[in-house]
Amino acid sequence: MSDAELTVTVTGPVATVVIRNSARRNAMTPGMWRQLPVLLDGLEADRAVRALVLTGADGTFCAGADLGDLDELLEAGDGSIAVAAEERLAAFAKPTVAAIEGACVGGGCQLAVACDLRLATADARFGVPPARLGLVYPAPTTRRLAGLVGPSAAKHLLFTSELVDADRALRIGLVDEVLPADALAARVDAVTTAVAERSQLTVTAAKEIIDGRADDARIAWWHGQVRASGEAREGVAAVNGRRPPRFTWTPPAAG
Template identity: 60%
Template structure:
């Protein structure tokens, strides 16, 4: 199989699959370049209400393809940062479904997702110290925001791998599932996500990510919007709400 990003949309959930099994789903330069454009297209699709990022087979992503680093380390890192930022900026909930190794660039992508669910036996590592690479500032800050400075330094200084249970304890992972149960749990949880108010989710995502320039924007939308009226009515009538607000395609 040629290295590529596969994707499909079902039940309002877009699934993006990192597919490069010959190198444990390592990201090539072409894959890094393709990810922002793919995310833009999925963000603009009104059918899509959540996104899952995962890897082909039993590995999430073993990092960047080392051959791309050898050719041009600066370019490779620049491409990874653009992909990471595009994933972090995706306007709808994102979830990394992790099996096996989630290392280097793979950990960078997983950290850029809103949530991370992992199968037992998964391994997480941030390994630039093994290659003499300065980890990107954006990725470092994002890692610190997830796990705190002490664990971020442990990972960055040593390049050691964390098992799924320790990743859960540090906040790097949100849920750990028994072998064979990850897909079922991700499907179950994304069904919950797509049933909830996109208005609530979009505002909460910006607030949680530290954006402060849109407080007035969200306060304005909160006043008298249809989702609030529908949510209250559904609660009082003991039925499932039918939320209609959608993320504008322009962001």
């Protein structure tokens, strides 16, 4: 029986999704790719969840995708279940943090880049290997990678398929912070706690705008939410009163 699965825990306002596939260094199987959007739908609908952490079990983030059914992969192209899962993760309405140890390669790197923030241990290694396999990296994935690290660094990763260490990943902008292995969990907790304590109106609007998903009408709607919600008045009052703010805005229910 395979132990390949994604598991979810929710602690306070933070959900953690763990990639587990011990036999394959946490490679993503077809079932896991299909499972991820379903999990994300449920966590996005849970108003108690304010941030999401994606990580791997047993000191490895994710060593790639299971390429067992090559014919299916070639037929799907950019319509693959891996791209669908990546796009759902990128569109997740709440902040996402990839907590990366060990290998972050192929499909693992694809998922990490789809997160908002990436925190890595010093032993993490990153690679994008389609040139070793004769595959064309999906267009949405390629554009997201280039948007994060720039065209030259993206070309280096794609052209050479070389693994890069955490220090180089930090220099090119592939990760945001590099930490000792024993400090990663505490730093991820600190970041997600800070995010969860901030105005969710600010955080949600910022993610939409930065990701290019808010047109002029939507931006005007966000400013209307600021006026109607009282979030800004509460924030200023908290600063002036030297007390923690009591932000209460939550996203309107879908539909």
